[in-house]
Amino acid sequence: MSSAVARVDKGEYETILLPVSGENDGPAIQLACNLSKLVKKGKCKILVLYVIQVQRSLPLDASIDPEIQKAERTLSQVEDTLVECNCEIDTDILQAREVGVAIIDEAVEKKADLILMGAGYKKRFGTSGVAPSVLTVLRDAPCPVVIVRPALQDQEGK
Amino acid sequence: MYIIIVGGGKIGYSLCKALLDEGHEVLIIETDPGKCEHINEEIGTVCMRGDGTETATLADAGTTRADMIVASTNEDEDNLVVCQVARHKFSVPRTIALVNNPKNEAIFKKLGIDCTVSATNLILEHIQQEVPTHALIHLLKMDQQGMQVVEVKVPQHSPAIGKRIDELPIPPTTLLSALIRQDAQPLLPKPDTVVGAGDRFIAVIIGEMEEQLRAALVGA
Amino acid sequence: MNIIIVGCGRVGAQLAALMDAEGHKVTVLDVTANSFRRLPSTFSGTVMVGDGTDEGSLRKAGIEKADAMVAVTEGDNRNVMSAQIAKHIFKVPRVLCRIYDPLRKDIYDTLGLEAVSPTTVFAQLLKSRLEAT
Secondary structure (H helix, E strand, C coil): CCCHHHHHHCCCCCEEEEEECCCCCHHHHHHHHHHHCCCCCCCCEEEEEEEEECCCCCCCCCCCHHHHHHHHHHHHHHHHHHHHHCCEEEEEEEEECCHHHHHHHHHHHCCCCEEEEECCCECCCCCCECCHHHHHHHHHCCCCEEEECCCHHHCCCC | CEEEEECCCHHHHHHHHHHHHCCCEEEEEECCHHHHHHHHHHHCCCEEECCCCCHHHHHHCCHHHCCEEEECCCCHHHHHHHHHHHHHHHCCCEEEEEECCCCHHHHHHHCCCCEEEEHHHHHHHHHHHHCCCCCEEEEEEECCCCEEEEEEECCCCCCCCCCEHHHCCCCCCEEEEEEECCCCCCECCCCCCECCCCCEEEEEEECCCHHHHHHHHHCC | CEEEEECCCHHHHHHHHHHHHCCCEEEEEECCHHHHHHCCCCCCCEEEECCCCCHHHHHHCCHHHCCEEEECCCCHHHHHHHHHHHHHHCCCCEEEEECCCHHHHHHHHHCCCEEECHHHHHHHHHHHHHHHC
């Protein structure tokens, strides 16, 4: 097997971490699917991660039913989309205070070769820009990061 | 336990680390963005940026489910307000305030802050224990019952030396609970125990009996 | 009336001048001497450099004989602490304080402190002005 560095240099990512939120994820999911096809069949794995942000008013392990339902719904939709890409798919739901930090922790733990995530650009209340979780990932990710912004007319939650 | 620390200075930071090690859930509230970022980089996402004396900030921090709040900023008035707001608005069962100016310790008590910590007074108590220039040392205060535990050392020329305990004018509400002699096991003082030079008594006293006890064992 | 005003900002200075002009005995306390420049030259009361959250300074300002005390420094928490010391430790008959934060004011209202929130008062004033025209 080739070393991770050589593989990544050739754009062959064996473990792709795909954090999803249910918003602006579409093109990123498609890209993950296409990238996985670059790796020899059966070798690539896509980890789909949904992070539930838990407010401080609740304990970290609180079971917030509507959030969990939304997470499960989102993950199963993503799985349906990824079915055609023919590689191993893992899904996970995490609860955390900060979404970005949870993504980084997962990337480290699962030795991800690439983080691929969708992000919209929000313009409102003077806080225009990308979500703080995206900034955290760009700052702290141990591996390469690809951020996919959907086409302007397709952006959700503008 | 869920413990909120207001103030991410040296005390708040070290306290947070120690409490995390003990397995508690800890949150620091700090106004300074630089300090906040530093803490989150060092020990994980445990610091929230905001004014801990502001009700809205405390609500965001989930203060209603906190078991304890520690106010450790370097402004006494902020620490007072943190504890009062936590107690009266969020019903936090335990509140602890750091008192920077030792003069404020008494004021905080009068204003209903049950637990205060004053670095100056703590060091002073240690000095009294470590450097026994005083014959009578305060070991422990039990505020509710007005009781305290003290240690009295019998000096070389005390008039009490050679006398039995029941011959001494020990005040009535005082309990001599242990006698420590050099190179010997602590023993329970009895009415017929004879006092010797260098004897150290551990006594529980109630009310203003401190001076009378000192006079009985140390002399004028 | 014997009044102590803690904090010689714009509000403190103006209140001091008004009460002084009506013949009350006014003492103004502030941590910086420079603040007293805000008082008019006609002011005949007493000024003192000192900390309104300090028992000793308050005593020197004559709080034990005061009929009223008003805490109007820039800090909500300082005002809260000064006012509580005046009310609960020195038993001053009338104690008023300024708390900008309306939520904090509500809490201290229930704790028996007579507090005024300029934020709420001013917003209401503007609202009624708007409605009057």
